[in-house]
Structure formats: structure tokens, C-alpha cells
Amino acid sequence: MSRAHRRTRTALSAPLAAAVLLAGGFGAMALTGASAQAAPKAAPAAADAQDDFNGDGYADLVVGAPNATISSKAKAGYVAVTYGSASGVSTSNKKLISRSTSGVPGSATASQYFGANFSKGDLDGDGFTDLVISGGKAGSVILWGSTSGLTGGTAIPGYGQTPTTGDFDGDGKTDLALFEQVTSFGDEAPSSAAAVWKGPISRTGTPAAVLPVLDKSLWWGYDANDASCATNGGCEEDADSISGPYTSAETGDVNGDGKDDIVVWEYKGDGVYGNRLLLGGGSTGFKSGWVPGEAAGNRTGTGVGDVNKDGFDDVVVGNDWGSGKVKVALGSATGLSEDRVQTFNQDSPGFPGAEEEEDEIGGSVSVGDVNGDGYADIALGIPGEDVGDIYDTGSVALVPGSAAGATGAGTQVFHQNTAGIPGVAENSDEFGVSTALLDLNGDGHRDLAAGSTAENEQNGAVWILNGTASGLTATSSFAFGPGKLGAPATAAHFGAYLR
Secondary structure, three states, rough: OOOOOOOOOOOOOOOOOOOOOOOOOOOOOOOOOOHHHOOOOOOOOOOOOHOOOOOOOOOOEEEEOOOOEOOOEOOOOOOEEEOOOOOOOOOOOOOEEEEEOOOOOOOOOOOOOOOOOEEEEEOOOOOOOEEEOOOOOOOOEEEEEOOOEEEEEEEEOOOOOEEEEEOOOOOOOOOEEEEEEOOOOOOOOOOEEEEEEEEEOOOOOOEEEEOOOOOOHOOOOEEEOHHHHHHOOOOOOOOOOOOOOOOEEEEEEOOOOOOOOEEEEEEEEOOOEEEEEEEEHHHHHEEEEEOOOOEOOOOOOOOOOOOOOOOEEEEEEEEEHHOOOEEEEEEOOOOOOOOOOHHHHHHOOOOOOOOOOOOOOOEEEEOOOOOOOOOOEEEEEEEEOOOOOOOOOOEEEEOEOOOOOOOOOOOOEOOOOOOOOOOOOOOOOOOOOOOEEEEEOOOOOOEEEEEEHHHHOEEEEEEEEEEEOEEEEEEEEEEOHHHHOOOOOOOOEEEEOOO
């Protein structure tokens, strides 16, 4: 079905975008926290340490609300952390973090969009995951994990774009890739300062070392036979800068070398965005590799995980060039290649529904094992999905992983008119604009968090669906908005970013 109208919304790659469509509320459906979930289980399974701030064995959920008004400053932004437990996340066990929070360096300023980007990782090596938060202006902040959750705050001056954690040199310690905030987008991609802080990183903000970002072979104009360029004097791009800017990033090891790689979403110039693969390189800097979505006319979601359980992480890219197709590039010892790509869409056998123009399948992508079979599954946000005559209400699909990869077979689809899901489908809700897969209740199955920034007149909301051995279930699902957390709500775009 073709539609003449076009949406504008907060997208995962555009922290400065402002959505203008309005949507209604949840109707008569109540939004509840832990009370709406299953009874507590006896003991937690070990959560992915990458997601656990307080070390209790349960993953914790981070929700960005970058357009919220803080201390009377419009669009200053905040993040909300809801801690996991045997009964999942609770709206009462949370921490709200903004530039006005005690202990957090800096102050709230208008159009700062704090919480537009964040990344998790144990930066100081104490066994607790830490949280790095940035926004639309220069500078990032590290919140430190502890038995009581996130505490304190350490400023990282200058670097305010897409902080990204991972073990990039393969030494078993978490490193931090940092990129300069760039707000000017012209015909050519600007060059911006960048650095890799080698872990551990002290709580004073001092890394063990600073590694180069790019291998020399990737410097613009690099010529090994040109002495001036070889000494970093005659190249347009060098080890301490990088083209971009980067506005989102996912990490994983696509070639199995023990060094984390980064898939970044970057501005390429002339109004075109696309993915770029940076292969972990340790002391010599990142190298380049092929990745789907190298140039895209529409925002694509990107996720990384081992979909076919062969020991190599795969890269999942949604809606490349607005194609309505999802691409899965399978990892291997030689990395990614165009001859190892699977493609499926909503018309594929076993995928409920049908492909329609502007559905934006894979507008958000998350990868993780929901059913516990060892294969990573794929959560796809489809924010432009129509349900009957209700346009752009949105949905989320879960595509199972298998030894054959991801074909679309066995896909589950959920929306606000699915039985058991709180709320009601309404025009322009764009449910699924963000997604995350986390084991919030410690049962060994990843649960789905899905966001809608347009819900309740741009206030936003997040839904939680529990994972089981047979996939996701709407049973005991629940939803919450900023009001349930006692957080700023008006036009906050709560749920714009999830991790």
C-alpha cells in the first residue's frame, strides 16, 4: 500500500532531529512495572556482564530521553536506568541521570540532547559495568558501576559523539573509542578528532594508554613512499582523526581474531549516510573491511551477533536504501564479504504480514539469543508498519537464528493490538523505533525492550516483552513512560535510544 504522507521522527542516528507527529495515549490500558510481570524466580542466571551495572546477575536497561526539558532547559536530555531483578525491571528501582544530577560533571544546557548516545562496558576493570553518555554537544560523561548501581561521574572533555566500548586490542580489557562532536554537515564528510583509550581507565578519566584510531593505510592520501605523509605531515586524515561524523556504533568480532570490531553509521557527504566497518587492530589502529549498508538513502538499523553460531559475529542491516529488505552478512575468518550475505523481507516464507512501502523494516535492529538455543536472534523494529487501517502504528519482529543463519522463517510479530500488549495501536505511534535485547530477569532468555517516541504526544514510552524457550511472549508484558519513573515527560522522546 502506498502512502503520500511522510514521517519525521527521532531516529537512532539523528540526535538533533525533532519529531513533529502527535499520537494518543495508552487508552484504558494501565502501564505497570514489576507488578505486571511473572512471579520472581528462585535464582538468576548470569547476565551478560556488559549489561550489569550492580553485579547482581541481572541485565539493566538504559533508556534515552534526549529531548526532555531539564532545569528549564529545553532539549537538555537525560537517561533513565531501570535495574533488572528476578521479576525484570521495575519503575521503582531506577536512576535518572542528567547534567543536573548531583555528581555528574557539567550543567544542563538547551539543545544538549544528553542521552542521545551511550555505551556500556567495565572500563576500570572492577567487575561492574560502567556507562558512558554523550549528547549533541562536546563532552561525554562516565558513570561508574558498583554494588549500589551507577555512581559519581567523570568528564571526558571534547569527545561527544558516539562513545563506543569494546576490547579492540584483544588483551581482555575494555577499551573506549571516542569521536569528536561534529554538527556541521556539508557536501563533504568532515574530519573529526578521534582516539582509542586503552583500558583500564581510571576514575579520574586517565586511560592506560592512547591508541591510534586508524591504521596508516587508511589515512587519506597516504603513500608509504612519501616521507612527509609517512610521518603524518602530508595526509588529510591521520591516526588521530577520522572522517565522519559517526552517529551510532555496534561492536562485535566478525573475523574471530579476539579483537572487537566496530560497525559505525557515518555521514559520507552529499547528504548520504552509511555503514563503515572498523576492524580491531590494537596498537596499529583500526583497518577497514566491507560491510552492508555502505551508502544508504534512508536510516538503517544495524546489529551485531552470532546468528548461525559458528563462532564469528554477523552483521545485520535493515532497510538498506529503503529497500524493505534485511541483510545478514555472515562473519568468517576473513571478515565479511558480499558473497556471504542473506537477504529476507516481510514477504519471505514464515514471516507474518506483507511488505509495504515505507514500512522501514529494520529501522532499528538488535541481536541476541532469546530462546536459549545458542543462536542469536534478530529483533527488527518496523516503525512504519500499518495495522489494518491504522497507519504507521509500528511493530517489532523477532527473527530466529539457526545453523542456516536467518531466513525469516519462524518470525514472530508484535504490535500494540497484539493480545496481551498494553495500549492500543494508533496512527503514527511508530512502535519499534528503538529496540534492545537484554536478559532483564536472569532466566537465560533475552527480553525485548521496544520504544515509541511518538507515544503520548511525543512523551514516549517503552514496552517489555519476556523471552522464553519458544521466543518472545506478550504474556505479562508491560509498558512504562517517563511519568512512571517520576521523570520529565513533556515531549521528552523517552525511548529514543535503548541499550
